[in-house]
Amino acid sequence: MRAGPSQEEIRRQNLGALLRFVHVRGQISRAELTSELGLNRSTIGALTADLAGVGLVSEEAPRETGRAGRPSLVVRPSSDLVYAYAASVEVDRIRVARVGLGGVVLDQREAPRPRGEAIEAVRPVAEFVKDMAADVPPQARCIGAGIAVCGLVRREDGLVRLGPHLGWMDEPLGHALQDHLPELLPQVAVGNVADLCALAEHTRGVAVGCANLIYVYGDVGVGAGIIAGGRRVTGHGGYGGEVGHMVVNPHGRACGCGSRGCWETEIGEHALLRAAGRDCSPGAPMGTDAVLSVVDAAARGDAAAQTAVRQVGDWLGFGVANLVNIFNPELVIFGGTLRDVYLAAAAQVRSRLNSIGLPATREHVRLRTPKLGNDAALLGAAELAFEQLLADPLG
Amino acid sequence: MRAGPSQEEIRRQNLGALLRFVHVRGQISRAELTSELGLNRSTIGALTADLAGVGLVSEEAPRETGRAGRPSLVVRPSSDLVYAYAASVEVDRIRVARVGLGGVVLDQREAPRPRGEAIEAVRPVAEFVKDMAADVPPQARCIGAGIAVCGLVRREDGLVRLGPHLGWMDEPLGHALQDHLPELLPQVAVGNVADLCALAEHTRGVAVGCANLIYVYGDVGVGAGIIAGGRRVTGHGGYGGEVGHMVVNPHGRACGCGSRGCWETEIGEHALLRAAGRDCSPGAPMGTDAVLSVVDAAARGDAAAQTAVRQVGDWLGFGVANLVNIFNPELVIFGGTLRDVYLAAAAQVRSRLNSIGLPATREHVRLRTPKLGNDAALLGAAELAFEQLLADPLG
Numbered sequence: 001m002r003a004g005p006s007q008e009e010i011r012r013q014n015l016g017a018l019l020r021f022v023h024v025r026g027q028i029s030r031a032e033l034t035s036e037l038g039l040n041r042s043t044i045g046a047l048t049a050d051l052a053g054v055g056l057v058s059e060e061a062p063r064e065t066g067r068a069g070r071p072s073l074v075v076r077p078s079s080d081l082v083y084a085y086a087a088s089v090e091v092d093r094i095r096v097a098r099v100g101l102g103g104v105v106l107d108q109r110e111a112p113r114p115r116g117e118a119i120e121a122v123r124p125v126a127e128f129v130k131d132m133a134a135d136v137p138p139q140a141r142c143i144g145a146g147i148a149v150c151g152l153v154r155r156e157d158g159l160v161r162l163g164p165h166l167g168w169m170d171e172p173l174g175h176a177l178q179d180h181l182p183e184l185l186p187q188v189a190v191g192n193v194a195d196l197c198a199l200a201e202h203t204r205g206v207a208v209g210c211a212n213l214i215y216v217y218g219d220v221g222v223g224a225g226i227i228a229g230g231r232r233v234t235g236h237g238g239y240g241g242e243v244g245h246m247v248v249n250p251h252g253r254a255c256g257c258g259s260r261g262c263w264e265t266e267i268g269e270h271a272l273l274r275a276a277g278r279d280c281s282p283g284a285p286m287g288t289d290a291v292l293s294v295v296d297a298a299a300r301g302d303a304a305a306q307t308a309v310r311q312v313g314d315w316l317g318f319g320v321a322n323l324v325n326i327f328n329p330e331l332v333i334f335g336g337t338l339r340d341v342y343l344a345a346a347a348q349v350r351s352r353l354n355s356i357g358l359p360a361t362r363e364h365v366r367l368r369t370p371k372l373g374n375d376a377a378l379l380g381a382a383e384l385a386f387e388q389l390l391a392d393p394l395g
Numbered sequence: 396m397r398a399g400p401s402q403e404e405i406r407r408q409n410l411g412a413l414l415r416f417v418h419v420r421g422q423i424s425r426a427e428l429t430s431e432l433g434l435n436r437s438t439i440g441a442l443t444a445d446l447a448g449v450g451l452v453s454e455e456a457p458r459e460t461g462r463a464g465r466p467s468l469v470v471r472p473s474s475d476l477v478y479a480y481a482a483s484v485e486v487d488r489i490r491v492a493r494v495g496l497g498g499v500v501l502d503q504r505e506a507p508r509p510r511g512e513a514i515e516a517v518r519p520v521a522e523f524v525k526d527m528a529a530d531v532p533p534q535a536r537c538i539g540a541g542i543a544v545c546g547l548v549r550r551e552d553g554l555v556r557l558g559p560h561l562g563w564m565d566e567p568l569g570h571a572l573q574d575h576l577p578e579l580l581p582q583v584a585v586g587n588v589a590d591l592c593a594l595a596e597h598t599r600g601v602a603v604g605c606a607n608l609i610y611v612y613g614d615v616g617v618g619a620g621i622i623a624g625g626r627r628v629t630g631h632g633g634y635g636g637e638v639g640h641m642v643v644n645p646h647g648r649a650c651g652c653g654s655r656g657c658w659e660t661e662i663g664e665h666a667l668l669r670a671a672g673r674d675c676s677p678g679a680p681m682g683t684d685a686v687l688s689v690v691d692a693a694a695r696g697d698a699a700a701q702t703a704v705r706q707v708g709d710w711l712g713f714g715v716a717n718l719v720n721i722f723n724p725e726l727v728i729f730g731g732t733l734r735d736v737y738l739a740a741a742a743q744v745r746s747r748l749n750s751i752g753l754p755a756t757r758e759h760v761r762l763r764t765p766k767l768g769n770d771a772a773l774l775g776a777a778e779l780a781f782e783q784l785l786a787d788p789l790g
Contacts, residue, residue: 005400005405010400152753152755152756154755161754161755162753162754162755211631212630212631212635224721226721228623228626228628228630228635229626229627229628229629231623231624231626232624233623233624233628233722234624234723235607235623235722235723235724235756236606236607236723236724236725236759236760237723237755237756237758237759238723239723239753239755239756240607240623240721240722240723240756241721242720242721242723242753242756243720243721245720245751245753245756246717246720246721247643247713247716247717247751248642248643248645249645250643250644250713251646257753258750259750259751318642318645321642322641322642323721325637325638325640325641326619326621326635326636326637326638326641326718326721327628327630327635328629328630328631328632328633328634328635328637329630329631330631355653355654356640356642356654358547358557358634358637358640358652359556359557360547360549360556360557360632360634361547361630361632361634361635361637361640363632364631364632365631
């Protein structure tokens with residue numbers, strides 16, 4: 001009986017698994033690889049040699065271990081030589097990074113986001129990429145690019161179906177960037193910012209080893225990246241995780257989506273600023289700084305700011321409790337501007353979670369802030385770009 | 396390079412895949428197996444022979460095909476000889492079936508559920524099992540039992556953490572049944588009724604081939620079985636899918652869970668009966684018949700019943716829209732008493748879905764009733780019992 005996956009498939013799977021370990025751990029000894037992958041030493045040696053042969057990893061003797069015996073070689077990702085571009089298109093700014101295999105940010109740029117269609121955002125992204133490309137060693141290899149965007153992204157082709165706070169509808173963001181730089185970028189993948197933050201925290205942040213987690217990301221809008229049973233929950237077309245449009249308050253305020261009382265209208269930036277009596281008119285200061293100024297005012301005793309923080313914290317806990325009942329996660333991560341809201345209103349959040357969450361669904365849930373901070377979107381976008389390489393390293 | 400899964404692992408995987416095809420399809424030709432599994436004919440022949448050797452499948456020549464050439468042998472599951480017991484513990488009744496490999500219901504019993512702890516429900520289940528066992532051919536083999544229960548089930552050991560409408564807390568349902576029948580039942584697995592209905596509809600019902608679906612099950616309580624990316628979403632401890640305790644109406648009625656305005660308080664049996672002015676006091680008629688009588692009254696023009704159906708349908712659509720925004724499913728299935736509510740209030744449900752669901756998340760969603768009807772819970776419980784056999788048929 002010799003059926004099953006072909007030797008070629010098995011080899012591809014093993015190469016991918018090994019490269020993923022090296023990519024995630026940053027450096028790992030051959031001995032650890034042997035034990036983690038459950039393969040024998042000679043196989044690990046051969047797989048590593050194959051990956052080293054195409055320049056994906058390098059091997060070297062470790063520093064003196066002080067232990068007897070021949071020390072195991074250390075395998076490292078070739079971060080300087082194999083890289084992706086990662087971009088984050090946010091309401092107020094665009095960021096672009098060059099990220100080496102292993103998740104190492106090698107270079108980074110930032111600019112305000114030009115208003116208008118996707119093409120307006122693509123131009124400065126493309127300029128940054130060209131700019132950074134000038135400093136890349138000639139023998140280095142670009143895998144492609146990943147873009148995180150605050151919108152609903154069609155999995156199939158990366159079309160941004162809706163980016164309400166960007167003013168976008170049906171914008172072919174990925175294709176537009178690739179059309180700008182066909183020679184620099186072999187492929188461009190696009191994902192929702194919350195999904196990619198969840199992916200990044202799961203790969204190398206606060207959620208490593210955690211199979212069931214929800215990353216709630218807030219700025220003007222609110223969305224979630226959800227991982228269940230170790231896999232991303234993105235739905236049929238890629239649009240899952242639109243928790244910001246879970247209606248929590250049927251008698252609440254009108255939402256931009258046409259509905260009323262969406263979670264986003266209760267916990268987004270506008271909700272906090274409005275509740276604190278701040279200016280929310282178009283052109284008024286928004287974003288993390290504006291949110292932080294309310295949180296700081298609350299900490300200094302400003303009564304309106306304190307009420308605002310409590311009220312938004314209350315709704316934050318309300319929606320999180322709903323999600324905990326639905327997903328029974330181990331971990332909820334608060335990112336974007338919700339990080340600061342959570343830190344200021346952790347008591348409200350926990351209290352709501354305790355009153356609405358069922359004891360069994362909430363008993364093991366930890367509430368946390370991101371480990372990767374603002375880099376999560378870029379690192380997640382880079383993970384998206386690396387996915388194909390990790391699935392088939394020699395392909 | 397000869398690393399990767401061992402030959403033994405590959406063989407186990409192939410045997411499981413082949414047996415699963417036969418189990419799900421009921422009968423399938425060797426030629427179809429060859430093409431479905433992507434293995435060559437001799438491998439399929441050898442795998443089939445192994446499974447036939449231990450009595451899991453049988454092969455026979457097909458009826459005259461009218462085509463030239465030697466017809467491909469047809470492989471069938473040995474439904475008469477390999478079976479599991481399946482039980483469904485519901486608020487008002489218990490049901491027990493003997494289900495053959497291939498999902499064939501061979502025998503079935505039903506009784507009112509005795510009130511009290513799990514042990515009270517286990518006694519008649521055990522009696523039914525013993526009774527049915529008397530008719531089983533001596534050479535037949537029992538794989539174990541699966542139980543569907545309307546409660547929160549700990550994945551690890553099948554403990555029913557909470558069965559609010561059964562009056563249960565921390566009831567070791569599975570262990571209790573196995574302790575009653577250690578010689579008849581090699582293993583007992585327990586699952587939530589909505590999860591198992593979803594599993595059954597996904598395996599052999601309306602959701603075959605559908606990777607993203609939500610089965611909303613209602614009786615007194617409301618829960619969902621969720622499949623995302625082809626895999627069950629059950630959460631960290633197994634308690635996911637408690638959509639009945641998603642709060643949809645913060646100013647709503649008190650829920651038995653201690654919270655207020657849970658979805659269950661707006662769409663469960665009590666909500667419909669109460670809204671229609673029916674008696675909801677303890678001991679009053681409940682269940683499918685009571686729900687159907689309201690739905691029928693509405694169809695006959697009873698104004699109170701019509702209002703009740705519209706109101707509950709409205710809340711049903713409201714919660715479904717929230718779930719569609721979160722999961723972007725292809726399919727939502729309405730089971731239990733919600734089947735009839737949905738059929739009577741489809742317009743309200745669709746209207747709410749259209750107003751709250753984002754166009755991208757709802758565009759491909761189909762709303763359906765179950766194909767397997769009331770058998771879904773039992774067939775799902777049987778699938779749970781068969782899982783281990785399908786993972787390792789010769790183990």
